[in-house]
Amino acid sequence: MSLLIMTPGLLTTVQDLGRYGYQQYGIIAGGAMDSYALRMANLLVGNDEWEAGLEMTVTGPEITFAEPSLISICGGGLSPMLDEHPLPLWRTVYAPKGARLHFGRLSRGCRAYLAVAGGIAVPVQLNSRSTYLRAGIGGHQGRALRSGDVLPVGTPTLRGEVWTEMLTKINGPESLSVSRWFPAYSLIPSYNEIPVLRVIAGEEFHSFREESRERFLSEPFTILPQSDRMGYRLSGSSLNLVREQSLISSAVTYGTVQVPTGGSPIILMADRQTTGGYPKLAQVITADLPLLAQAKIGSAVRFRLITLQEAQEQLLQQELELRRLRLVLEHYY
Amino acid sequence: MGETTDGREFMPNIPGNPGSARIVPLGDSAAVVILGDSISLQIHYRVRALCSYLEHHPFTGMAELVPSFTSIAVYYDGLAVLKAYPGYIRPGGEYYPFPVVAALLEMMLSHIDDEPPPQPRTVRIPVYYGGEAGPDLEFVAEHNGLLPQQVIDIHSSAEYLVYMLGFAPGFPYLGGLPSSISTPRRLSPRVAIPAGSVGIAGDQTGVYPLETPGGWQLIGRMPLSLFKPESVPPTLLQAGDTVRFYPISRREFMEWGEDLP
Numbered sequence A: 001m002s003l004l005i006m007t008p009g010l011l012t013t014v015q016d017l018g019r020y021g022y023q024q025y026g027i028i029a030g031g032a033m034d035s036y037a038l039r040m041a042n043l044l045v046g047n048d049e050w051e052a053g054l055e056m057t058v059t060g061p062e063i064t065f066a067e068p069s070l071i072s073i074c075g076g077g078l079s080p081m082l083d084e085h086p087l088p089l090w091r092t093v094y095a096p097k098g099a100r101l102h103f104g105r106l107s108r109g110c111r112a113y114l115a116v117a118g119g120i121a122v123p124v125q126l127n128s129r130s131t132y133l134r135a136g137i138g139g140h141q142g143r144a145l146r147s148g149d150v151l152p153v154g155t156p157t158l159r160g161e162v163w164t165e166m167l168t169k170i171n172g173p174e175s176l177s178v179s180r181w182f183p184a185y186s187l188i189p190s191y192n193e194i195p196v197l198r199v200i201a202g203e204e205f206h207s208f209r210e211e212s213r214e215r216f217l218s219e220p221f222t223i224l225p226q227s228d229r230m231g232y233r234l235s236g237s238s239l240n241l242v243r244e245q246s247l248i249s250s251a252v253t254y255g256t257v258q259v260p261t262g263g264s265p266i267i268l269m270a271d272r273q274t275t276g277g278y279p280k281l282a283q284v285i286t287a288d289l290p291l292l293a294q295a296k297i298g299s300a301v302r303f304r305l306i307t308l309q310e311a312q313e314q315l316l317q318q319e320l321e322l323r324r325l326r327l328v329l330e331h332y333y
Numbered sequence B: 001m002g003e004t005t006d007g008r009e010f011m012p013n014i015p016g017n018p019g020s021a022r023i024v025p026l027g028d029s030a031a032v033v034i035l036g037d038s039i040s041l042q043i044h045y046r047v048r049a050l051c052s053y054l055e056h057h058p059f060t061g062m063a064e065l066v067p068s069f070t071s072i073a074v075y076y077d078g079l080a081v082l083k084a085y086p087g088y089i090r091p092g093g094e095y096y097p098f099p100v101v102a103a104l105l106e107m108m109l110s111h112i113d114d115e116p117p118p119q120p121r122t123v124r125i126p127v128y129y130g131g132e133a134g135p136d137l138e139f140v141a142e143h144n145g146l147l148p149q150q151v152i153d154i155h156s157s158a159e160y161l162v163y164m165l166g167f168a169p170g171f172p173y174l175g176g177l178p179s180s181i182s183t184p185r186r187l188s189p190r191v192a193i194p195a196g197s198v199g200i201a202g203d204q205t206g207v208y209p210l211e212t213p214g215g216w217q218l219i220g221r222m223p224l225s226l227f228k229p230e231s232v233p234p235t236l237l238q239a240g241d242t243v244r245f246y247p248i249s250r251r252e253f254m255e256w257g258e259d260l261p
Helices: A036-043 A158-171 A210-218 A287-295 A307-331 B043-054 B078-084 B096-107 B136-142 B150-156 B249-257
Strands: A002-007 A011-015 A053-057 A062-065 A071-076 A079-084 A093-095 A100-103 A111-116 A151-154 A198-199 A221-223 A231-235 A256-258 A266-268 A278-283 A302-304 B022-025 B029-034 B062-067 B071-077 B122-129 B160-165 B172-175 B188-195 B197-201 B202-208 B213-214 B215-220 B242-248
Touching: A036 A053, A036 A071, A036 A111, A036 A307, A053 B172, A071 A158, A093 A158, A158 A287, A198 A307, A210 A278, A210 A302, A231 A287, A278 A287, A278 A302, A287 A307, A307 B078, A307 B096, B022 B096, B043 B071, B043 B096, B043 B160, B071 B078, B071 B096, B078 B096, B122 B150, B122 B249, B136 B150, B136 B197, B136 B215, B150 B215, B150 B242, B172 B202
Parallel strands: A198 A302, B122 B242
Antiparallel strands: A002 A062, A002 A151, A011 A053, A053 A111, A062 A100, A071 A093, A071 A111, A079 A100, A198 A278, A221 A231, A221 A302, A231 A266, A256 A266, A256 A278, B022 B029, B029 B071, B062 B071, B122 B215, B160 B172, B160 B242, B188 B213, B197 B202, B197 B215
């Protein structure tokens, strides 16, 4: 089984849920920016959530399926088409041999995830298949995909095989078929134009001037063009400390809102460094990271402060809902 | 509230109290144990001891540890923590993962004085000093009123401690540069510095792991890679290591077996 990359799109990389256990060595966690969408796409093709898929950014790639494949596309609206048929997101799709996946106009969000039954079977490096662009490891040869790349696909699970059989019964093995089942609407995030991201106070929250804190929590901030998988640079009000202080470098994580001297905040994203020394104003809650990951360059975000308890309750609820979906899917064949 | 083994009352949440620690959240999936507020050997040893204890006695749901100069970030899976410690409710009755993790960490802190001190490894690193590998050696010498050879002798006779790794894969934050060769950064940074370059910036010395721009004063270059993705662990150095540099000739540098990074 393999995928042929005809054109790569703007930035298409192999990603799984990240490289864990190596941050103590300065090796970044990386992984899918919108891990929720990748997990869903995996579940919808019968994969383990940890399998690798493709993260496609703004302009999607063109891909040919060398063999019949069970696929799912979740996340941002990059208007996927299989040959001439528009494909819905958040579904299980049977793609016949030789089918060509391509993308159209960008609507909601900016990153879509393609999962294939069996997963993208590039070698595991340091416990993950995620592409680590700067160090040139993981993914497909440690880099973003290019025209002509051929990606290996693993063996589908029994569940994947059974779903393929169910879907081919509808139109036959030569034709596209889309599942009538899909996750409950409550499980599908709505990637709003101006998302309100819930944050908890960062370690230096109270070292910022009160008016800076108030501005952070009331005004919109625009995502600047210098933003990437490492960090989102924000423009907007300058945020300042009560008095300048130099901090000792310590761990930072996905969603950490840090403010370098100069006062413009940066939100650390999937490819953030393991440690940092700038004041930590806030932390975007894990449950809202998908909304942040789907916010486009040039668009605005807002912040709302909640408590750690609320943040953890949100995360647990999201995890329990995914777990429930997984249990249902595991019995649906 | 736990008690340390020597009977001192353990006081979380009180910063600056010697022997005390603070446990604060880093987002909703990690807790940070802060063991001090300045860089010192004593605090570094406590960081190492807690890391070592946690590696040998992980709690259920503990995912990953990231030690730094004065603190350790402990990443965890909240769902696994609540499932494993269902009855663990603190006074006040809050029931969500962080207080449970904080209580577990407090308990573990009381054990770190029993941890055998880690046996530091000494890693010897060959450096080709001066020449095209160390274009700023002369400047460092002049700045400190020394001859270039004296800078080499001083740099290669000191012992350095790897306080932590961060910034880039395998990049060591080294302590122990003799003040007699400390030199401020260059006024205009170089556009590209080759990987393996050994430099001085203020009172720090370090090695560039990847080719990057930078303003360090370059005194030499090593023929080893800091990041070794195929090795276990995947880095030349680990936190807690002792590092010694030793001079090699240009020829030895060129003929070094390992591929240059």
